[in-house]
Amino acid sequence: MNSTITRAFNFNAGPSALPLEVLEKAQQELINYNNAGMSIMEMSHRSKDYDEVHNEAIARLKALYAIPDNYEVLFLQGGASLQFTMVPMNFLKEGQRASYVLTGSWSEKALKEALLFGKTAEAASSKENKYRNIPTLNEIQFDQTDAYVHITSNNTIYGTQWKEFPHTGEVPLVADMSSDILSKPVDISKFGLIYAGAQKNLGPSGVTVVIIRKDLLEKANKNIPTMLKYTTHADSNSLYNTPPTFGIYMLGEVLKWVEAQGGLEGIEKNNEAKAKLIYDVIDQSNGFYKGHAELSSRSLMNITFRVADEELEKQFLVEAKEAGFVGLNGHRSVGGCRASTYNAVPVEACQALTNFMIEFQKKHQ
Numbered sequence: 001m002n003s004t005i006t007r008a009f010n011f012n013a014g015p016s017a018l019p020l021e022v023l024e025k026a027q028q029e030l031i032n033y034n035n036a037g038m039s040i041m042e043m044s045h046r047s048k049d050y051d052e053v054h055n056e057a058i059a060r061l062k063a064l065y066a067i068p069d070n071y072e073v074l075f076l077q078g079g080a081s082l083q084f085t086m087v088p089m090n091f092l093k094e095g096q097r098a099s100y101v102l103t104g105s106w107s108e109k110a111l112k113e114a115l116l117f118g119k120t121a122e123a124a125s126s127k128e129n130k131y132r133n134i135p136t137l138n139e140i141q142f143d144q145t146d147a148y149v150h151i152t153s154n155n156t157i158y159g160t161q162w163k164e165f166p167h168t169g170e171v172p173l174v175a176d177m178s179s180d181i182l183s184k185p186v187d188i189s190k191f192g193l194i195y196a197g198a199q200k201n202l203g204p205s206g207v208t209v210v211i212i213r214k215d216l217l218e219k220a221n222k223n224i225p226t227m228l229k230y231t232t233h234a235d236s237n238s239l240y241n242t243p244p245t246f247g248i249y250m251l252g253e254v255l256k257w258v259e260a261q262g263g264l265e266g267i268e269k270n271n272e273a274k275a276k277l278i279y280d281v282i283d284q285s286n287g288f289y290k291g292h293a294e295l296s297s298r299s300l301m302n303i304t305f306r307v308a309d310e311e312l313e314k315q316f317l318v319e320a321k322e323a324g325f326v327g328l329n330g331h332r333s334v335g336g337c338r339a340s341t342y343n344a345v346p347v348e349a350c351q352a353l354t355n356f357m358i359e360f361q362k363k364h365q
């Protein structure tokens, strides 16, 4: 089955493209899920139908990443931004210190919240380099007594991405993976905690995925509000209160779709091919287009670039919009251009963008 509706070339940074197959399935099931005479949104979160959706989504995520048994998968709300708060609230105890690697605006925001709870340190920062790179592993400094080390695995705004992760030994490594979760295989056992808002690679906004090592749950602060404790959600299988049921249903469908793409290995190959199309145009443009990120730190999810001539850049964005490309403006804080090539962005959209970029250059240089 295919949709007759025209789909935009959607390069939005988030919320962003969802797989057409998933949208069509949700559309089919919207009015009558599994012959219940109602949509999944309209039924009790304690019902058998919903329970299956919920537990299957957890099981599929565990299987896709081969998440070890000593980890819990949680479905929370409040976005990645609430995780900026929950992480230090749960794990940064009085007198302790947490170390943050600064690689962009989201890491800065995460650090800002931690300052409310305890001592912090910059483990490394690429701010002076306009966040064009990810620090090398041996630049990262932390103490064995730190409560945790925090990183942002993919920097949505600057278009950089960690290619390998630091070994932090006994110190838990915490990662904001909002914009590259599910885009490639990752060894989960390297991390104490991973969090991600859903609206880039996982589904619609409204659900936040947390993958947390169980021993951290035991060490977490006890005297904090119930809803902000990881243990509350871990102890109740993320059903302490009403979860975002439709978002979790959509996440489950996205996970099935990822399985059908050959799992995380298959998805990674697709993502590499898609990003290469666009980076190649930038690199072969003789400086007409300029990438923001250093080559070794380039993101497979968010391709940030400028048109060297500022006036032409404005025109590029106008003409791109007219040609049906959506979401190519850089983040309002940095300007320029950004193509977000998340999992669900089809290779055809990337091909169309590369053709447009080549044509634009021919016309204007």
Ligand SMILES: *Cc1c(COP(=O)(O)O)cnc(C)c1O
Pocket: 014, 078, 079, 080, 081, 082, 106, 152, 154, 155, 156, 176, 177, 178, 179, 197, 198, 200
């Ligand atoms: C989008 C994004 C966020 C913010 O997510 P919300 O769900 O809107 O709070 C945080 N970190 C990164 C890396 C992001 O890409």
